[in-house]
Amino acid sequence: MAALGILTSANLNGGQKLAVKYFTVAIALFGAQVLFGMLAGIQYLNPDFLFGILDFSVNRMLHINAMVVWLLFGFIGSVYWMLEDESGIPVVGLGLGNLIFWIFTLAVVVVVLVYLLVQVGPGEQSSIWLINEGREYIEAPRWADIGIVVCVLAFFYNVAGTFAKGKFTNIGGVLVMDLIALAGLYLAGMYYTPNISMDQHWWWWVIHLWVEATWEVLVGCLMAYGLIKTMGVRRKIVETWLYIEVALMFGSGILGLGHHYFWIGTPEYWFTIGGFFSALEPIPLVAMVVHAVFDAGHHKLKSSNNPALAWIIAQAFGNFFGAGVWGFMHTLPQINLYTHGTQWTASHGHLAFFGAYATMVIAFFYMAIQKWRGDVWMGGNLVGAWKWKWAIFLLHAGMITMVMAMLISGYEQSQIERAIEGSTWMGYFAGQSHRWFMQGMFWRQIGGWVFTAGFVLLVWDMLTIGKREKRPAYVVPAETASA
Numbered sequence: 001m002a003a004l005g006i007l008t009s010a011n012l013n014g015g016q017k018l019a020v021k022y023f024t025v026a027i028a029l030f031g032a033q034v035l036f037g038m039l040a041g042i043q044y045l046n047p048d049f050l051f052g053i054l055d056f057s058v059n060r061m062l063h064i065n066a067m068v069v070w071l072l073f074g075f076i077g078s079v080y081w082m083l084e085d086e087s088g089i090p091v092v093g094l095g096l097g098n099l100i101f102w103i104f105t106l107a108v109v110v111v112v113l114v115y116l117l118v119q120v121g122p123g124e125q126s127s128i129w130l131i132n133e134g135r136e137y138i139e140a141p142r143w144a145d146i147g148i149v150v151c152v153l154a155f156f157y158n159v160a161g162t163f164a165k166g167k168f169t170n171i172g173g174v175l176v177m178d179l180i181a182l183a184g185l186y187l188a189g190m191y192y193t194p195n196i197s198m199d200q201h202w203w204w205w206v207i208h209l210w211v212e213a214t215w216e217v218l219v220g221c222l223m224a225y226g227l228i229k230t231m232g233v234r235r236k237i238v239e240t241w242l243y244i245e246v247a248l249m250f251g252s253g254i255l256g257l258g259h260h261y262f263w264i265g266t267p268e269y270w271f272t273i274g275g276f277f278s279a280l281e282p283i284p285l286v287a288m289v290v291h292a293v294f295d296a297g298h299h300k301l302k303s304s305n306n307p308a309l310a311w312i313i314a315q316a317f318g319n320f321f322g323a324g325v326w327g328f329m330h331t332l333p334q335i336n337l338y339t340h341g342t343q344w345t346a347s348h349g350h351l352a353f354f355g356a357y358a359t360m361v362i363a364f365f366y367m368a369i370q371k372w373r374g375d376v377w378m379g380g381n382l383v384g385a386w387k388w389k390w391a392i393f394l395l396h397a398g399m400i401t402m403v404m405a406m407l408i409s410g411y412e413q414s415q416i417e418r419a420i421e422g423s424t425w426m427g428y429f430a431g432q433s434h435r436w437f438m439q440g441m442f443w444r445q446i447g448g449w450v451f452t453a454g455f456v457l458l459v460w461d462m463l464t465i466g467k468r469e470k471r472p473a474y475v476v477p478a479e480t481a482s483a
């Protein structure tokens, strides 16, 4: 065992060695997301910026694709991280897992280069196969789609095979079932039809049923594991919560899909179904907050890894506000009529993706670094703790500034474009060029700079945290059955 504070892979088990590879790529792509988001934001203020070289449509696509892929890499890494620990045996088929990691990463690099260098193609099948499919968030060309399916199948084999051979905990069981649903839904997004309503109908099966059902369940599993690891919460308690959350999540999230079917040409009964079930969606998110805060309070916030715990708590609140409150605000058709596709949507999209998913992946980054440095102290009085504290503060301050700024612009759009001008073409431009709209976009950019500063600090902290620490990690006392 190497000395405390030194980064050596000897401190990690096989699955964890693979996990840190995924985490490294995830952080690089997170950086790309921030970069292209900033460029797209500047273009709102100065539309000539990079015009004809790197247009808004390209920057926006890179921004949100980088997000989806870094979160997926983060999730896959997190699952490999906990796999041997949960199942009690080495990962089954780890060699294949490693090979797939390199193929997956290479494919992502090629796709990004094509987005950047080729950008657009003729309206023919060849463009769908080689350049981009034009489906927001999952624009990857068809060849990459098929590649992703192969990579995910191999990943699934690693996970299901390991749990099947080792111990099948409740977390493991939920995780395996969830991965089947998650991977299966991706196939719905590959269905080709020239009918735009039908295309959108199936495309939402991927997007909505990922973020409001299967990804939520996945972070539920990660939260359960994270709470056991950082605070020693009794397994029975977290697993009971997990089951409650999963039931509520699927109960509301599946038919909640209807809130995307209001205006795309699907039958009218979706107004009722979508409005009703999606309005119930915040309930499981309340359960998640109660769960995390109750456990943290019960253990008097005493954890083996304070940064990870802080990000887990941030996840509980971020998920509740970003998805639950910001989602609920515009989910009833009567309101969505005015807010659909305005900056309200972008405001919600940012707070939800950051609050629910970026936070949880960052918590796992911190858990990984702690062990990578030989289970070093990461409790109170950590040497250089200001860095992680300032990083979490700046990232949140930047995000909240962006989200509030977009919300104000969104209010202005619903008022001027929709309510006053009645959704006319002229109304669209009146809304987009109004002073209040532009001020919101300006403040979004200020928030972006703060967020960028937070990101730089986060990376610096990841590289240095625990380095000068010589104390071993605080060992959380295991809870007894009577607690």
Ligand code: HEM
Pocket: 136, 211, 212, 259, 260, 278, 279, 281, 282, 319, 322, 323, 324, 326, 327, 328, 329, 330, 331, 332, 336, 339, 340, 341, 342, 345, 348, 349, 350, 352, 353, 356
């Ligand atoms: C973590 C979970 C969630 C994430 C990551 C998320 C993310 C997003 C994103 C990115 C969009 C924009 C999609 C587009 O490009 O058109 C969107 C739209 C929407 N979301 Fe969510 N969301 C989440 C949960 C929720 C919940 C729980 C609700 C309801 C309670 C909700 C209600 C809506 C509605 C109504 C829209 C459509 C907005 C429009 O008409 O323009 N979301 N969501």
Ligand code: HEM
Pocket: 033, 034, 035, 037, 038, 040, 041, 044, 060, 063, 064, 067, 345, 346, 347, 349, 350, 353, 354, 358, 444, 445, 447, 448, 449, 451, 452
């Ligand atoms: C430096 C920070 C960031 C800036 C300046 C930024 C800027 C932007 C801009 C300009 C857009 C296009 C909006 C539009 O089409 O009107 C966008 C879209 C989006 N961004 Fe960001 N972003 C940043 C960080 C993030 C982060 C950290 C996340 C999530 C983890 C995120 C998630 C999204 C999503 C989901 C969309 C699509 C929203 C929709 O379709 O409604 N962004 N961002």
Ligand SMILES: [Fe+2]
Pocket: 208, 212, 256, 257, 259, 260
């Ligand atoms: Fe949705």
